[in-house]
Amino acid sequence: MKKNLALLVFFAVTSIYAIAQQTTITGVIKNSSGQPVPNASINVKGSKNGVVADDVGKFSISAEKKNLVLVINSLGFKSLELNVSGQSNLSIVLEDAIVDASEVVVVGYGSQRKKDATGSISSIKARDLNSVNAVSVDNMLQGKAAGVSILQRSAQPGGGLNIVIRGALSPNGSNEPLYVIDGVPLTTVGAVSAGKTGAGGNNNIDGVDRSPLASINPNDIATIDILKDASAAAIYGAAAANGVVLITTKKGNSGKPTVSFTNSYSSQSVAKQAEVLGAKEFMNLSNIALKERWLFDNRYAPYGTTPAPSSGWGVNYTPADIAAATTSYNHNDAIFRTGTILDNNLSISGGNDATKYYASFNYLDQKSLLRTTDFARVSGRINLDQTFNKWLKLSLNTFYSQSDANNPSIGGSRTPQNEARQTQAALFFSPRIPLINLDGSLAINDLPKTPNPAAWFLMKDRSINKRFFISANLQAKITSEINANVVLGYDNTNAGRQNFSPTTAKLPEQPTSNFGGFSNNENNNFSLETYFTYNKQFGIDHKFTAVLGAGYYKANGTNYGMSVFNIPTDVVENYNLSLAPQSDLNAFYSGKFARTKISQFGRINYSYRDKYFFGLTARNDGSSSFPPAKKWGFFPAVSAAWNISDEKFLMGNKILNSLKLRASYGATGNESFLANNIYYVNQYAAVYGTNYYLGGQQNSGVIQTQLANPNLKWETDITTNIGIDFEFFKGRITGSFDLFERTAKDLLDFARLPFNSSITFIAQNVGSTRSRGFDFALNGKVIEKRDLNWTLNMNISRSFVSWAKRNPNVALSPWIGETDGVFDIYGWQTNGFFKSDAEVKAYKSGAGAVIQPGSFAGNPRYIDQNNDGKLNQLDLVKLGNYDPSFNFGLGTSLQYKSFDLNIQTYGFIGRSMFDGWQSFGSLYILADKVNQHVSVRDVWSSVNQSGTRPGVGGGPTEANNPTGITDYFLTKVNFLRLKNITFGYRIPSDFLQKNKIIKSARLFVDFQNLAVLTNYSGLDPEMELNASPFPIPRTTAVGINIIF
Amino acid sequence: MKKILVTITLLLCICVNFMGCKKQLEPEFFSQLTSNNFPKTEKDANAILTGFYANFRHDWMGLYCAITRTSWRYLSSTVTDEVNDRWNADGMGNSFNWGANTYGGLFSLAPVVARTTEFIATIDQSPLPASLKKSATAETKCLRAWMMFLMYDFYGPVNVRLDPTKLADTSYAPRPSKQQYMDWMVKDLTEAIPDLLNKTNGTASWGKVNKALASMLLMKIYMNDKQWDKAKPVAESILNMGYSLLPSYKEVFIQEGNNEVIWASPSGINVPSRHMPCSTPWNIKSMLGQNVDQGWGGQFVPWDFYDRFQAADKRLETIAIEYIAVDNTVKKRNSPDWGELWQGAIAFKNVLSYEKNSTGNFSTVAFRYADVLLSLSEIENELNGPTPKALELAKQVTDRAGHIINVPVVTATKNSFRNFLSNERGRELYWEGWRRQDMIRMGTWIPWGLSKGFAAEAKHVLFPIPPSIINESRGIIAQNPGY
Structure with missing residues (x-):
């Protein structure tokens, strides 16, 4: 008691x-x-x-x-x-x-505070994107995100880009990331261009290479979040192996309507042009080349021991011809022009507590650098957020866009002179004659087989692309902790193509007088996703969120096309194909595909005192692309993060304000290799070369084209990521550093079967490739004052892709190492070239054998690596790698009072590349009266003993080189492109206050592609293997942005 | 209440999403021909057979094309004395300088052989009518033997898949013996001949393999192996199949399906001949009185070959030694203005019927009766020497051409007659693809190469096996001797 x-x-x-x-x-x-x-x-x-x-x-x-x-x-x-x-x-x-959107990152099926994120995510906001005159959003991302390499293949309006996140693991499959637009994952990115139809010179007109994102108005984009590691991406499971790009469009805010109008006008010019020979030099050198070839063909000295007789060779141009050629025509000037882009964007947004809206209208009209190529796009968007009551909300995002383009004809790699496309034909065409005759007809080249580049002015090759997109998200708050979402997505793309080539544009290689046709590709993506989110805080220390959902995805597409030739009149163009003789019906096709995917997914995040974070993500995917027992794949990921700066020992540290350590491990899947085909059945098709005539009647043959693989299964990519996020000096310096390893297990690829099998390639899970590297991003606010702000940002990344496991059933070529890089280049090393027959004979092995018997003066001298006196596959060595050592981006912005300045650059370091002009500076081809790049002056010959390029004749040694590659024109290339410099001036607000309509106004001028610093000798380091690409223009844009 | 309804609806949605799977994930085929739906009918079987025939087309990549590295005819003609070709291995082809990777193109036939084997087994077990089974099997066997013969011609015996039960085998075996490989070819042909079509000239089957073609193949297999006694009855059997020499050499290449031709690679608007761009010079307007298209001008008849024709030889009507250029100047041999003729004369044989037919619509003559006569003459000479019979057979061909045989010289010895036949076969059959194996059989190829100053050696009678094949077999498949 x-x-x-x-x-x-x-x-x-x-x-x-x-x-x-x-x-x-x-x-x-x-x-x-x-x-x-x-x-x-x-x-x-x-x-x-x-x-x-x-x-x-x-x-x-x-x-x-x-x-x-x-x-x-x-x-x-x-x-x-x-x-x-x-x-x-x-x-x-x-x-x-x-x-303040910078605090939030969008992840799959929700968003997180950046502080809480456990994954590796690059987040880019609208204000950091230069959307001035941009046709497609991917172009704007160049150099912006660490670990995301974006190279431009073609600079045609909206041109295609190679986007690779942290290394390309799939040697033959697609390495493109998954795109998710307003929550809707796109199963196929959509029909980019309908196929060209028909033959008969028609190949020469196809240069269309357009980004599938060119149909989306870049001005509508609010944020782009790039999920790079498994913990972030695994919620997209089977589609996420190459990373995920989440595009979120702008939404309205409650309040008075805001009207924003942006108008810009751009002017474009050729930044760098291929330099070709002028008329007189072309004619003189062509004569020299013809004689040199005659010397070689007949093995006269210096290509043999017999001295050359004093006559017997042909002459391309007589002295009178040469004297008469007083004018030199540069045909590039004829096919290129000053390009213009007119870009108008109008948006209106506003709303009240219940209804918020954002609507925009965009009209872009580009007359590109190449005279034949135009692009016009009209697009409209309505984003609507409607709150019905306390617990039900609808978010509707929808847009329609339509573009109409006349497509370019650009050169492929090493296209021969008689199949040249327009840009190449301009290089090849004789500089002594103008393209158009006095009577208006097309001039015939000195070598009549080379097309006249002006022929394309008369041709039509139009692409009309339409896209209709809806994302509807119905959100219901079931309890205060549980939300339910239904997301319906529909994406319809329709790509139409029309072409017509009139009689007046007949190409020399074209057997038909004219041809014309239509084609169309239509793709549909339909998706329905349902998911629940659960948010709960237990006490003050434990926060818990969970997502659980399921999805159904259907992609299907149809395509058809037809073209005819020898239409009796040009007047009706391709609009009355029935006029063509029936026997001349030339090409027709149609097809249809469908794919289905079903998924279940979930995510759990737990945090303790905002200091320790744990995440668990998983997705189960079933796909119709796999055989019955292998349809399902399960992709889990775990992650954790630790806010070290919240620990006592760092709390209040004056220098280091924030430090977070992240780690993740998980799996994502890949089926992109399988694309729109089913590889587990045998297939037969009427492919090229299966027609045969019996009794004068054409019979269509069918051959087996595919051998079934009933054991195909999902490719699984395992990613490990360790990263830190840091902040110094009260946010003056922020950044992140990530180390990663991505391993593709059960890599989907084609495997070689024995040479005498009925099909020699089969789709298989062949082995394993691995990408290792790092991403590093750093942002600094150098000066942060009321009137003066200066920031710097940089990112650098590296990824090296190598083989982890090879296919045990296929013998590896002896020169390839078990764990070599996937993009390694193998070939013979060279050591200059021979300048005389004596030098050939003097080039001996240790044992005294002549190493290159039968070689001629002017042939490269190859290094006999194993010193056995022979050149063969045993002398192949690793010469380089197509992957750059580093990718980087550098940018800065400066704001002083009402003025602002932005500079963005990007580039790569250490990528082995071939000189794109190596096939151009050919004396051998010049002998055929085909004009060449000026490097032909440097070709060694009997009259140019100081030449620095190999000579006119082929040697016998090359035939023993199984890869056909030598290092003679291989260089390690670095480049930095000054992507844009933007100056802006914001009209002072006290001036605007007198006028109560305009809230703010900004004038700007933007210079794009002002300079490229590079050691590459070709036209553009981003477009290596394309011998005559659509060049990246130099652009100047002026514009105004007014907000009412 | 509403809230509960919505929740239930959502839950239903998710259930549908979770469960509606099994059937949904079945693949859908709309436009593909797969093993589920093909081949089922007679039409399907014919479509596959047509696919095999198409390997022998004269369009791009075909075995009878005027160019491309997978054309047996192109390679066989351009490595010999009869055609000089600028593109052949970068202008090096005629120089005995080929490397390990130069002439591997015909290995693309190995998968086709495997497919023919599979097809023969498939139709055997199919419910197709017996008559179709019989004819389709015979045609497929003939085509298979033909492809095997062409590979053998280039590379010697190679691994082919003839056992339908081992088509999926991924192991490698050493190369078969020569005897084994010969037996396979002979078996296919002898089994096929009885069920093959008779003469197809002028019928709806023109273009198909037939008894005479299969017999000629068998004859050549024996001749190339110098089994003259076996070659003889086969060659003689062809004499009674209803073919005959046309009075005019030139007309052989103009009249479609004429009585001399046993098989020609058929032409049509979508399977055109490619001789026109390959052989005609870039600045030509007309030759031999006929307008032609300007071409790439890369193939010429060397002047030393041309000079082996007698001046009055009517076969020269098919070879141009002058042409009219687009600027109306005449380009002529041995004149100040050679034009492109400094490289050689222009073969015109496969372009003769150009004006008569629409673009590309002329067949490439490949198997014909004159060859049978010359072959029989050769067999007779090898068996019994230059007998009057041997001479008489050859004279049928030379008389038509107006070529005068210097009988005492030519018939002096077996060897002299063989040399005469070697030249005569060149004149008669140039650009028909037989030249390389003819010269090898008659022993004139290596000496010709040496006479041109090339590094010709005994090993060159076979092309090398591409190293990629030796590598993939991990060395089990052996290289040809000397390489």
Whole structure:
């Protein structure tokens, strides 16, 4: 009893003490529109004391009276610190955190505070994207994100890009990332261009290479988030092996309508042109070349021992011809022009608490650098957010775009002179004659087989692409913790193509007088996803969120095309194909495919005191592309993060303000290799070369084209990622560094079967490739003052892709190592070239054998690596790698009072590349009266003994080189492109205040592709193997942005 | 209440998403021909057979094309004395300088042989009518033997798949013996001949393999192996199959399906001949009185070959030694203005019927009766020497051409007659693809190469096996001797 009494007294005393020191504060937390905010955490600053508000935002907390500061946090809202002095009943309003979007990253099926993210994510905001005159969004991302390599294959309007995130693991499959637009994953990126139809010279007109994203108006984009590691991407499972690009479009805010109008006008010119020989030099050198070839063909000295007779060779141009050639024509000037781009963008956004809208209209009209090529796009968007009641909300994003383009004809790699496309024909065509005759007809080249580049001015090759897209997200709040979402996606792309080549444009290699046709590709992506999210905070220390959902995806497409030739009249173009003789019906095709995928996915995130974070993600995918027992793939990932700077030993550190360590490990899948084909059945097809005539009648043959592989299964990519995010000097320096390893297990590829099998290639899970590297991004605010701001940003990354495991059933070529790089280049090393027959004979092995018997003066000298006196596959060595050593981007922005300046650059370091002109500077071809790049002056010959390029004749040694590659024209290339420099001037607000309509106005001028620093001798280091590409123009844009 | 309804609807949606899977994931085929739906009918079987025939087309990549590295005819003609070709291995082809990778193109036939084997087994077990089974099997066997013969001609015996039960085998075996390989070819042909079509000239089957073609193949297999006694009855059997010499040499290449031709690689608007761009010079307007298209001008008849014709030889009507250029100047041999003729004369044989037919629509003559006569003459000479019979057989061919045989010289010895036949076969059959194997059989190829100053050696009678094949077999498949 005594004991009990003592206890009672003790409690009484302590509680009296407590009452004396503490106060109880109650309150309610609401958002800016007055709705209660549930489950916010309320902490007393400087103590461990904290509570969580209830479902309707009410809370009650006891705390020390003195200097009481409450810290209120809730997901999606700005953190609030409140000095409570004497108040006991509070009404707290939290501001939406969305206002500062840099704090939030979009992840699959939700968003996270950047602070809480455990994955490796690059997030790019609209303000960092230069959308001036940009046709497609991928182009704008060049150099912006660490680990994302974007190279431009073609600079035609909206031209295609190679986008690779952290290394290309698949040697033959697609390495393109998955695109998710407003929550809708695109199963196929859509019909880019309908196929060309028909033969008969028609091949020469096809140069279309357009980005599938060219149908999306870049001005509508609010954020782009790139998920790079498995923990971030695994929620997209089977489609995410190459990374995920999440594109989120702009939304309306409540308030008065805001109208934004942007107009820009750009002018484009050729940045670098291929330099070709002028008329007289062309004719003289062509004569020399013909004689040199005659010397070689007949093995006269210096290509043999017999001295050359004094006559017998042909002459291309007589002295009179040469004297008459007083004018030299540069045909590039004829096919190129000053390009223009007119870009108009109008958007209006606004709304109230219940309804928010964003609508935009874009019109872009580009007359490109190449005279034949235009691009015009009209697109409209309506994004609508409608709150029906306290628990039901609809978010609808929809757009339609239509583009109409006349396609270019650009050179492929090493296209011979008689099949040249327009850009190449301009190089090959004789400089002594103008393209158009006095009577208006097309001039015939000195070598009549080379097409006249002006022929394309008369041809039509139009692509009309349409895209209709809907993403509808219905969100229901079932309880305060559980949300349900239904996301419906529909993406319809339709690519039409029309071509017609009139009689007047007949190419020399074209057997038909004219041809014309139509083709069309239509693709549909339909998706339906349902998912639940669960948010719960237990006490103040434990936060828990979960996502669980399922999806159904259907992609299908149809295509058809037809073309005819020898239409009796040009007048009807391709609009009355039935006029053509029936026997001349030339090409017709149609096809249809469908693919289905079904998925279940989930994610759990748990955080302890905002200091320790754990994530678990998984996805189960079933695809119709795989055989019955192998349809399903399961892709899990785990991740963790640690906010080290919240630990005691770093808390309050004046230099290092924030430091977070992240680690993740997980799997994603890949089936892109299988594309739109089913590889587990035998297939037969009427392919090229299966027609045969019997009794004068054409019979269509069919051959087996595919051998079934009933054991095909998912390719699984395992990614390990370790990274840190850091912040120094109060946010003046921020950045992140990630180390990664991606391993493709069960890599999908074609495997070689024995040479005498009925089909020598089969789709198989062949082995394993691996990419290792790092991403590093750094941002600095050098000066941060009211009138003067200067920031710098840089990123650098490396990924090296090598083989981890080879296919044991296929013998490896002896020169290839088991774990070599996937993109290694093998070939013979050279050591200059022979300048005389004596040098050939003097080139001997240690044992005294002539190493290159039968070689001629002018042939390269190859290094006999094993010194056995023979050149063969044993002398192949690794010469380089097509992957760059490093990719980088550098940028800066400066703002002084009303002026702003932005500079963005990007490039790579250490990529082995061939000189794109090596096939051009050919004396051998010049002998055929085909003009050449000026490097032909440097070709060694009997009259140019100081030449630096190998000579006119082929040697016998090359035939023993199984790869056909030598290092003679191989260089390690570095480049840096000055992508854009933008100057802007914001009209001072005091000036605008007098005029109450305009809220803000900015004038800008933008210079694009001003310079490329490179050691590459070809036209452009981004377009290596394309011998005559559509060049990246130099662009100057001026424009204005007005917000009403 | 509404909330509950919506929740239930959502749950239903998710259930559908989770469960509606099994059947949904069945693949859908709309436009593909797969093993599920093909080949099932007589039409399907004919389509596959047509696919095999198409290997022998004279369009790009075909075995009878005027150019491309997979054309047996192109390679066989351009490595010999009868055609000088600028593109053949970068202008090096005629110089005995080929490397390990130069002439591997005909290995593309090995998969086709495997497919013929599979097809023979498939139709055997199919419910197709017996008559179709019989004819399709015979045609397929003949085509298979023909392809094997062409590979053998270039590379010697190579691994081919003739056992339908081992088509999926991925192991490698050493190369078969010569005897084994010969037996396979002979077996296929002798089994096929009885069921093959008789003469197809002028019928709807013109273009198909027939008894005479199969017999000629068998004859050549024996001749090339110098089994003259076995070659003789086969060659003689062809004499009674209804073919005859045309009075005019030139007309053989103009009249479609004429009585001398046993098989020609058929032509049509979508399978045209490619001789026109390959052989005609870039600046030509007309030759031999006929307008032609300008071409790439890369193939010429060397002047030393041309000079082996007698001046009055009517076969020269098919070779141009002058042409009219687009600027109306005449380019002529041995004149100040050679034009492109400094490289040689222009073969005109395969372009003769150009004006008569529409673009590309002239067949490439490949198997014909004159060859049978010259072959029989050769067999007779090898068996019994230059007998009057041997001379008489050859004279049927030379008389038509107006070529005068210097009988005492030519018939002096077996060897002299053989040399005469070697030259005569060149004159008669130039550009028909037989030249390389003819010269090898008659022993004139290596000496010709040496006479031109090339590094010709005994090993050159076979082309090398591409190293990629030796590598993939991990060395089990052996290289040809000398390489």
